[in-house]
Amino acid sequence: MTTETPEHLKCQVRDYWDAESCGEIYAMGDEPGSRMAALRRARYDLEPYIPEFAGFEDGAGRDVLEIGVGMGCDHLRWAESGPRSLTGVDLTDRAIEFTRDHLALQGLSSDLRQADAEHLPFDDASFDLVYSWGVLHHSPNTPRAIDEVLRMLRPGGVARVMIYHRWSMTGYMLWARYGLLAGRPWRSLAAIYASHLESPGTKAYTRNQARKMFGGFRDVTVEIQLNHGDLLQGEVGQRHRGPLLHMAKLLWPRWVIRKFFPRHGLYLMITATK
Numbered sequence: 001m002t003t004e005t006p007e008h009l010k011c012q013v014r015d016y017w018d019a020e021s022c023g024e025i026y027a028m029g030d031e032p033g034s035r036m037a038a039l040r041r042a043r044y045d046l047e048p049y050i051p052e053f054a055g056f057e058d059g060a061g062r063d064v065l066e067i068g069v070g071m072g073c074d075h076l077r078w079a080e081s082g083p084r085s086l087t088g089v090d091l092t093d094r095a096i097e098f099t100r101d102h103l104a105l106q107g108l109s110s111d112l113r114q115a116d117a118e119h120l121p122f123d124d125a126s127f128d129l130v131y132s133w134g135v136l137h138h139s140p141n142t143p144r145a146i147d148e149v150l151r152m153l154r155p156g157g158v159a160r161v162m163i164y165h166r167w168s169m170t171g172y173m174l175w176a177r178y179g180l181l182a183g184r185p186w187r188s189l190a191a192i193y194a195s196h197l198e199s200p201g202t203k204a205y206t207r208n209q210a211r212k213m214f215g216g217f218r219d220v221t222v223e224i225q226l227n228h229g230d231l232l233q234g235e236v237g238q239r240h241r242g243p244l245l246h247m248a249k250l251l252w253p254r255w256v257i258r259k260f261f262p263r264h265g266l267y268l269m270i271t272a273t274k
């Protein structure tokens with residue numbers, strides 16, 4: 001586990017995502033429009049459950065906030081839904097610029113700001129819907145970021161949030177690689193996620209821990225989803241490349257995992273009402 005102070009750790013998180021935004025590897029093509037189209041195609045082909053979970057059509061006529069916009073694929077979908085207002089934040093300027101350009105290519109816009117999920121620059125009860133996909137586990141104080149989601153919502157407003165699940169195939173593979181094969185089998189999954197998944201200090205939670213963090217909400221549902229990393233499909237994250245991974249991708253028993261380990265996915269998809 002990292003021994004950094006939270007503020008230093010947050011700088012490291014920002015530097016990590018400033019070096020390469022999430023999914024940038026899929027943005028291939030000669031012009032910005034074709035690059036973004038390739039990115040969107042790869043994202044929704046690999047993760048077809050995102051639109052169903054997000055329920056982008058529910059943005060119509062609502063005040064929507066997305067926390068951690070990344071390269072703006074989902075933010076574009078929210079913009080297309082016809083919200084009353086759309087706001088997006090991210091810790092990095094890189095993500096904000098990508099997202100602004102991404103929306104502009106489609107003639108759309110949003111109130112985009114560089115901001116920290118743990119200290120959002122908006123008044124209480126400003127939004128009807130808060131969405132965040134794969135972000136809050138990167139922030140050093142995830143419970144505080146979830147409290148901010150609650151603060152942002154009006155009574156009756158809905159949060160749709162994905163954070164990482166501790167008991168995942170991704171975690172077991174990383175443990176095999178950086179614990180067992182590295183001669184350090186005593187390393188905990190928490191330490192492995194913090195050091196080897198994505199930005200430094202990344203966390204992964206059990207369902208019970210997630211429910212506890214969303215304790216201020218009502219009607220909380222928590223679903224587990226196997227993702228493309230658990231199934232070794234596509235690019236499995238900007239940190240992980242090389243011959244061992246290539247070999248594992250050829251041999252990985254995907255149908256066995258889908259059939260017998262569906263509850264060992266990396267994603268916890270949480271829906272909660274204020």
Ligand SMILES: C[S@@+](CC[C@H](N)C(=O)[O-])C[C@H]1O[C@@H](n2cnc3c(N)ncnc32)[C@H](O)[C@@H]1O
Pocket residue numbers: 013014017021022023067068069070071072089090091092095115116117118132133134135138139140
């Ligand atoms: C894995 S990417 C996900 C981006 C996007 N939601 C997606 O699904 O592609 C994580 C994003 O969270 C952002 N992030 C990390 N910590 C944050 C914080 N404390 N406040 C706001 N954004 C944060 C990063 O800058 C990065 O863009």
